[in-house]
Amino acid sequence: MTDNTRSRAWFRVAVVYFVVAVALGIVMGASGDHTLMAVHAHINLLGWVTMALFGLLGLAYPAITEGRAAAWQFWLHNTGAPVMLVALAARLKGVEAAEPIVGIASVVVGISVVLFAWLVFTRMGVSRSAAGPAKLRTS
Numbered sequence: 001m002t003d004n005t006r007s008r009a010w011f012r013v014a015v016v017y018f019v020v021a022v023a024l025g026i027v028m029g030a031s032g033d034h035t036l037m038a039v040h041a042h043i044n045l046l047g048w049v050t051m052a053l054f055g056l057l058g059l060a061y062p063a064i065t066e067g068r069a070a071a072w073q074f075w076l077h078n079t080g081a082p083v084m085l086v087a088l089a090a091r092l093k094g095v096e097a098a099e100p101i102v103g104i105a106s107v108v109v110g111i112s113v114v115l116f117a118w119l120v121f122t123r124m125g126v127s128r129s130a131a132g133p134a135k136l137r138t139s
């Protein structure tokens with residue numbers, strides 16, 4: 001397996017979500033207040049699990065992580081997801097004004113996911129290096 005900067009960035013961001021989600025889970029369990037269950041679930045799944053998978057797929061197929069589309073995918077996800085999760089927490093705590101923000105941010109995450117799917121379909125069979133142009137993988 002090769003290593004790449006984007007995958008390392010995904011892993012670093014993913015473990016931050018993991019720590020926050022588990023801390024929230026422990027607080028929920030200890031307090032008996034499960035109001036933020038959906039936030040806990042999605043910090044874990046949209047943050048830790050999804051982002052770790054983005055990183056792992058990037059290690060397996062580095063071409064997925066390179067170029068402008070991959071940079072857009074990274075930043076759309078890393079903007080949409082935290083905004084969505086903070087706004088969802090506010091909404092679940094009674095701040096009704098946060099609802100449209102949850103909606104808009106979830107669409108941003110949706111665009112990132114579609115872009116990721118596109119990267120997987122178009123780049124998985126291509127190997128790239130900083131030194132040369134894209135070429136077809138033969139192994």
Ligand code: HEM
Nearest residue numbers: 021022024025026027028029034037040041044045048049
């Ligand atoms: C020490 C670690 C964790 C603690 C203390 C914890 C605690 C909790 C608590 C108290 C709930 C609410 C249950 C309910 O109201 O029915 C919950 C729900 C949930 N947790 Fe965790 N959790 C932990 C780790 C994780 C991890 C690692 C994941 C996923 C990778 C996860 C995913 C979920 C999901 C998806 C739900 C919603 C379940 C449902 O729909 O009924 N949790 N967790």
Ligand code: HEM
Nearest residue numbers: 037038039041042044045046049050084105106107109110
């Ligand atoms: C933009 C992305 C996403 C949106 C807008 C979204 C939206 C939702 C909504 C509206 C619910 C119902 C919540 C409720 O009944 O209170 C839900 C539940 C759930 N979603 Fe998502 N979801 C997203 C991404 C994901 C991903 C990536 C995963 C897994 C990898 C996931 C796993 C779950 C699970 C396990 C539940 C049940 C636990 C709960 O009620 O919180 N979701 N999601």
